[in-house]
Amino acid sequence: MKTATRAVSSLTSVRIAYFGPQGTFTEQAARALAPGEDLTPFETVRLALAAVRDGAADAACIPIENSVEGVVPATLDGLSDDAPLVAVAEAILPIQFSVLTRPGGGDLRTVASHPHALAQVREWLEANLPDATPVAASSTAAAAVAVVAGEFDAAVCAPVAIEHYPLAELATGIADVGEAQTRFLLVRRPGELPAPTGADRTSIVAAAENRTGTLAQLLSELANRAINLIRLDARPVRDSFGEYRFFIDFEGHVTEPRIVDALTGLRRRCHLRFLGSHPRADRLPATIEAGAGNQDFLDAQSWVDAVLKGTDA
Amino acid sequence: MKTATRAVSSLTSVRIAYFGPQGTFTEQAARALAPGEDLTPFETVRLALAAVRDGAADAACIPIENSVEGVVPATLDGLSDDAPLVAVAEAILPIQFSVLTRPGGGDLRTVASHPHALAQVREWLEANLPDATPVAASSTAAAAVAVVAGEFDAAVCAPVAIEHYPLAELATGIADVGEAQTRFLLVRRPGELPAPTGADRTSIVAAAENRTGTLAQLLSELANRAINLIRLDARPVRDSFGEYRFFIDFEGHVTEPRIVDALTGLRRRCHLRFLGSHPRADRLPATIEAGAGNQDFLDAQSWVDAVLKGTDA
Numbered sequence: 001m002k003t004a005t006r007a008v009s010s011l012t013s014v015r016i017a018y019f020g021p022q023g024t025f026t027e028q029a030a031r032a033l034a035p036g037e038d039l040t041p042f043e044t045v046r047l048a049l050a051a052v053r054d055g056a057a058d059a060a061c062i063p064i065e066n067s068v069e070g071v072v073p074a075t076l077d078g079l080s081d082d083a084p085l086v087a088v089a090e091a092i093l094p095i096q097f098s099v100l101t102r103p104g105g106g107d108l109r110t111v112a113s114h115p116h117a118l119a120q121v122r123e124w125l126e127a128n129l130p131d132a133t134p135v136a137a138s139s140t141a142a143a144a145v146a147v148v149a150g151e152f153d154a155a156v157c158a159p160v161a162i163e164h165y166p167l168a169e170l171a172t173g174i175a176d177v178g179e180a181q182t183r184f185l186l187v188r189r190p191g192e193l194p195a196p197t198g199a200d201r202t203s204i205v206a207a208a209e210n211r212t213g214t215l216a217q218l219l220s221e222l223a224n225r226a227i228n229l230i231r232l233d234a235r236p237v238r239d240s241f242g243e244y245r246f247f248i249d250f251e252g253h254v255t256e257p258r259i260v261d262a263l264t265g266l267r268r269r270c271h272l273r274f275l276g277s278h279p280r281a282d283r284l285p286a287t288i289e290a291g292a293g294n295q296d297f298l299d300a301q302s303w304v305d306a307v308l309k310g311t312d313a
Numbered sequence: 314m315k316t317a318t319r320a321v322s323s324l325t326s327v328r329i330a331y332f333g334p335q336g337t338f339t340e341q342a343a344r345a346l347a348p349g350e351d352l353t354p355f356e357t358v359r360l361a362l363a364a365v366r367d368g369a370a371d372a373a374c375i376p377i378e379n380s381v382e383g384v385v386p387a388t389l390d391g392l393s394d395d396a397p398l399v400a401v402a403e404a405i406l407p408i409q410f411s412v413l414t415r416p417g418g419g420d421l422r423t424v425a426s427h428p429h430a431l432a433q434v435r436e437w438l439e440a441n442l443p444d445a446t447p448v449a450a451s452s453t454a455a456a457a458v459a460v461v462a463g464e465f466d467a468a469v470c471a472p473v474a475i476e477h478y479p480l481a482e483l484a485t486g487i488a489d490v491g492e493a494q495t496r497f498l499l500v501r502r503p504g505e506l507p508a509p510t511g512a513d514r515t516s517i518v519a520a521a522e523n524r525t526g527t528l529a530q531l532l533s534e535l536a537n538r539a540i541n542l543i544r545l546d547a548r549p550v551r552d553s554f555g556e557y558r559f560f561i562d563f564e565g566h567v568t569e570p571r572i573v574d575a576l577t578g579l580r581r582r583c584h585l586r587f588l589g590s591h592p593r594a595d596r597l598p599a600t601i602e603a604g605a606g607n608q609d610f611l612d613a614q615s616w617v618d619a620v621l622k623g624t625d626a
Binding site: 069070071092114118136137212213215216217220222226229231232233234242244289 | 496532544
């Protein structure tokens with residue numbers, strides 16, 4: 001995350017928007033991606049992105065995918081619609097919850113949280129608070145607010161919530177599935193790119209014609225250059241089934257010759273939007289196959305140049 | 314949906330499980346897919362599928378994808394884990410909501426629903442019920458129950474909910490995005506396949522090694538046979554990022570020679586699970602390119618057979 005921090009340090013004392021409210025996992029990710037920065041919550045992903053687009057904020061922290069719930073549709077749509085934004089850093093947080101109650105408060109008859117959070121700690125609640133009725137709230141933080149107000153007795157929250165609300169921690173680090181994770185992005189208006197590290201992720205959106213074999217062709221542009229796919233998502237265009245946009249993440253950085261070559265090949269086949277090149281949070285280095293390294297691409301170009309000049313054949 | 318109905322008619326007077334509670338969109342889809350059948354709600358997608366697996370139900374109706382919210386992760390995971398189940402029919406419902414209140418009830422100060430439903434009618438609520446505070450419930454039907462109990466003043470529900478609860482319809486057919494749709498499946502234990510119609514969907518799950526170019530190779534097996542992809546989803550295996558299963562839907566029916574050829578090619582490259590071949594709800598006929606029709610595949614096989622027999626060359 002070294003480069004991520006560096007990418008943000010030039011923003012000192014300017015605003016980072018995040019998908020709020022305060023006390024959620026996204027705030028926790030924003031603190032990791034922009035330590036010491038002034039963080040401002042926005043009610044929706046789209047509003048956080050709009051704040052960056054219109055210059056009210058210099059960057060936004062938003063969730064992009066959860067290993068249990070899948071991608072965050074509002075984020076994919078928000079990045080592919082309207083003016084371009086690019087990701088400059090990512091963070092992956094393990095999803096574990098705290099249970100917060102009023103200090104010294106009596107019986108726990110109700111436990112509130114967002115339905116997704118309740119689903120992820122159901123077994124823990126059955127084993128540890130069998131008499132508490134689960135109640136849906138609009139967010140984990142809204143559940144904490146309702147407990148403070150005395151509406152419910154306990155809230156299932158992001159661990160950071162304890163810093164915002166006058167509540168006591170009954171338990172923390174709980175989750176039925178031990179390995180659940182959420183990945184978050186820090187996005188900015190297009191500008192200076194983070195430096196390549198050898199362990200980078202490049203993201204694009206491809207809008208291709210709905211023809212047989214289109215997606216196979218696009219992925220072959222990467223496979224033929226031995227560029228490893230990290231993930232792929234298809235999102236319907238205009239909220240109806242039939243026409244899709246493809247969100248494609250692959251290893252490498254847009255400043256590498258092998259990636260430039262692939263993007264050029266892809267651009268000939270479809271409309272593309274660049275969503276950023278930045279260090280991977282898991283620091284997994286890119287796979288480079290024999291004959292597909294950056295020097296191989298440069299050497300091949302030099303040879304063709306020499307052929308054109310008549311100095312080699 | 315003619316074939317869909319036929320596929321179910323042999324189940325007369327046996328139980329169809331569906332993802333409940335009563336009064337949701339899934340019940341509405343179950344009625345369309347299994348008209349006149351005995352429908353039983355289950356609390357989760359996984360429990361509805363388990364009822365089919367253990368023989369307590371003969372089929373289950375579950376949501377698979379929403380054009381706004383994306384795929385339903387619980388359904389993808391539920392179909393790829395445990396004993397195989399196959400889809401025999403699908404239904405696509407436009408997602409429009411009703412607003413239900415207590416008959417003759419006074420001021421509307423609160424309006425409850427599942428957070429996804431509230432998100433999809435937010436503009437309507439702001440324009441028509443600006444003084445009502447939105448409140449999260451665990452499902453659209455749970456919101457109706459809470460209105461009956463007097464906890465909240467209005468509920469945003471599936472239109473079918475009015476048949477289950479003693480409430481009045483304040484408005485119906487509302488949705489901020491006019492074209493939102495959800496697709497539902499009717500799944501059974503493996504057995505007799507629905508007949509091919511020329512407008513079919515075949516679904517598989519592919520678990521391939523995480524190597525560069527794997528997905529491009531799999532999709533090329535379809536593209537090389539001019540088989541049109543309908544959709545593709547990547548789901549993390551074991552709830553962590555890094556290893557993925559691919560849910561691949563394409564045009565055609567497993568009884569067609571061109572589809573048999575493609576499945577055989579795919580099976581050589583990866584582990585496959587067959588998730589069903591059934592008529593498409595949108596009745597879009599399969600695209601068949603020159604040289605890639607079923608007769609072309611049969612003719613090619615005949616020629617090779619003749620070469621082997623020494624009767625042609």
